[in-house]
Amino acid sequence: MFLEPHFKGQRSGWIEVICGSMFSGKTEELIRRLRRAKFANQKVEIFKPKTDNRYSVDSVVSHDENAIDSVVVENSMDILRLSGDIRVIGIDEAQFFDDKLVEVVQKLAIRGARIIIAGLDMDFRGKPFGPIPDLLAVAEYVTKVHAICPHCGNLATHSYRLSAEKETVVLGEKDKYEPRCRICYEMGNILDLKIY
Template sequence: MFLEPFFRGQRSGWIEVICGSMFSGKTEELLRRLKRAKFANQKVEIYKPRVDTRYDNVKVVSHDDNFILATPIDHSAKILKVGGDVTVVGIDEAQFFDQDLIQNVQKLALSGKRVIVAGLDMDFRGLPFGPIPGLLAVAEYITKVHAICSHCGNLATHSYRLSSEDSTVVLGEKDKYEPRCRSCYNMGNILDLK
């Protein structure tokens, strides 16, 4: 019977999503939660998309240079191979993963794991990004973090691309992106001419 494991005392898992624009502290918050879990002697496993090599190939690194070792993977199905003794699973830059991440994260939660996912909720065009909208729909806990607009100082909710590339995925940092509030984002390149 489907519910039988829960009646035998299996721990119930859940999904936490940390989202926001670039430079808002998503990875920093993910690292904080994972380090607290480790401090509490919980077994933790961390994954990152193999494509994200901006700071390091095998570390999840925040803009403040805090880091934790991670397993780079190219498809979200690989998170299902996590060890049975792992109680907390962290996933960074989730927007770069396939849509199967939504169902795979739910499988982990159903197996009793706490799953913490961090990623951009919108791409540079201001559109929902990758599997993040689906994860927001199924998560028990959602934290939206904000950067500060680089032009006016208000809360930034958008990642404004400074370069002319039109591909949805363009890896970069402050050389290619800046955080902007809704108004400054919508003013676009007019602000760049000042």
């Protein structure tokens, strides 16, 4: 069965993934790209999971407090259902979505939409997080952003959890996480006697 693109003159859309550790500027970059699309008079919508209510219930907010209105959804199928004729679709905190997100964004790209996704590529254990690895595999464009390790000044690639909680999903900011380079992340786990 052939699916007709929604937008004339465009055969297919594409998928962009922005990933990295906490405090690396993922949401900031997502907001920047969406604002540029809005400036070009493209129809834009951004979705975020209900799980993420740290800064705002109904806006996507970066750590430096840039914000953009968003639609809060329960699951990835809601994104497909609510997208309609949206030309540019933003998805923040993608690691919190279910595995159907990969299928959803591919369907949207086939319909002709540009999808821009931001999310953590690794959890606090240093393991691939949620649907992000599969999204990286199907994306046309991947941008890995980095924070700076506060201990040594190198590029930070890991999200180091400062609290003792063991659950994979623990919402928090600088009170619970800090970005660390590979070495400082490993040293912290050894010094804190963290065993996963």
